[in-house]
Amino acid sequence: MTESDVATHVIAHISDTHLLGGDRKLFSAVDVAHNLTRVLDRLRAGDQSIDAMVFTGDLADIAEPEAYRWIRQRVEPVAEELGAELVWVMGNHDERNVYSRELFDDDSDADQDRVYDVSGLRIISLDTTVPGYHHGAITDEQLRWLTEQLTTPAAKGTILAMHHPPLEAHNPFVRLIGLDERDRLAGVIAGTDVRTILAGHLHYSTFGQFAGVPVGVASATCYTVDMGADRAFLLSAVDGAQSINLVHVYEHDIVHSIVPVELYEQISGYPASLRAMAETMSEDELREMVSNKNSEFNTAERNQSADL
Numbered sequence: 001m002t003e004s005d006v007a008t009h010v011i012a013h014i015s016d017t018h019l020l021g022g023d024r025k026l027f028s029a030v031d032v033a034h035n036l037t038r039v040l041d042r043l044r045a046g047d048q049s050i051d052a053m054v055f056t057g058d059l060a061d062i063a064e065p066e067a068y069r070w071i072r073q074r075v076e077p078v079a080e081e082l083g084a085e086l087v088w089v090m091g092n093h094d095e096r097n098v099y100s101r102e103l104f105d106d107d108s109d110a111d112q113d114r115v116y117d118v119s120g121l122r123i124i125s126l127d128t129t130v131p132g133y134h135h136g137a138i139t140d141e142q143l144r145w146l147t148e149q150l151t152t153p154a155a156k157g158t159i160l161a162m163h164h165p166p167l168e169a170h171n172p173f174v175r176l177i178g179l180d181e182r183d184r185l186a187g188v189i190a191g192t193d194v195r196t197i198l199a200g201h202l203h204y205s206t207f208g209q210f211a212g213v214p215v216g217v218a219s220a221t222c223y224t225v226d227m228g229a230d231r232a233f234l235l236s237a238v239d240g241a242q243s244i245n246l247v248h249v250y251e252h253d254i255v256h257s258i259v260p261v262e263l264y265e266q267i268s269g270y271p272a273s274l275r276a277m278a279e280t281m282s283e284d285e286l287r288e289m290v291s292n293k294n295s296e297f298n299t300a301e302r303n304q305s306a307d308l
């Protein structure tokens with residue numbers, strides 16, 4: 001394995017937590033605090049070295065101060081434990097003044113745009129919210145600011161994190177609360193060092209391309225939109241299939257992977273002890289063991305599967 005085969009950065013992309021104060025359940029049904037706690041536990045228990053935790057908006061459902069205090073108190077210690085940069089992004093359910101005050105100790109109703117340097121990888125948190133509305137927009141002043149930030153390339157490139165994805169929503173109802181005038185943003189980021197865009201808002205995982213830049217939309221940890229719902233429903237929100245994304249940044253590539261919030265029963269797997277064994281083998285030996293259908297390794301797996 002060469003150095004270019006190893007990710008330079010791993011990002012936990014989490015979105016749409018929609019927390020409520022007082023441990024209340026969303027729609028009196030969804031335990032949103034429990035869901036986020038489970039996500040944090042999975043990140044702490046996993047073998048991924050997390051360099052940044054990026055929350056792409058709608059942190060609180062109705063912008064209650066208690067909800068912001070809860071998420072900050074729960075997430076900051078985990079980010080510190082993991083050695084990860086913590087990046088908050090504004091969503092349409094958030095309110096700037098309370099968001100700014102509770103997360104940044106700065107009571108401000110200005111655009112919540114910030115820049116982070118994660119070991120040479122620049123992450124820009126861009127506020128796409130419109131006060132009093134659910135759709136998204138970016139002001140002329142913000143576009144000028146973003147242009148200025150992108151004038152100088154970062155050592156490892158730039159990731160743009162925003163709530164409203166610059167993609168066309170499949171649902172015509174959802175398009176009404178999408179991002180306005182996307183072409184203006186495209187004109188700013190095209191040809192720059194922006195390597196990928198992280199977004200949320202849709203409550204389902206989806207991927208696309210915008211101005212030549214790949215876009216990864218994380219689903220939600222609260223509830224999700226069932227894209228396969230019966231045609232009798234214009235939109236169907238369900239308490240299930242919640243997930244986050246892991247974003248692996250390589251020297252010449254970026255890969256987005258979906259990680260479910262729910263833990264499922266394992267039916268097959270390999271123990272972590274195999275890592276130590278693999279480190280004693282050459283790449284050719286590993287390829288023969290793992291790829292050859294008739295290797296002892298694969299024969300044992302095949303026999304185990306047949307016995308289940």
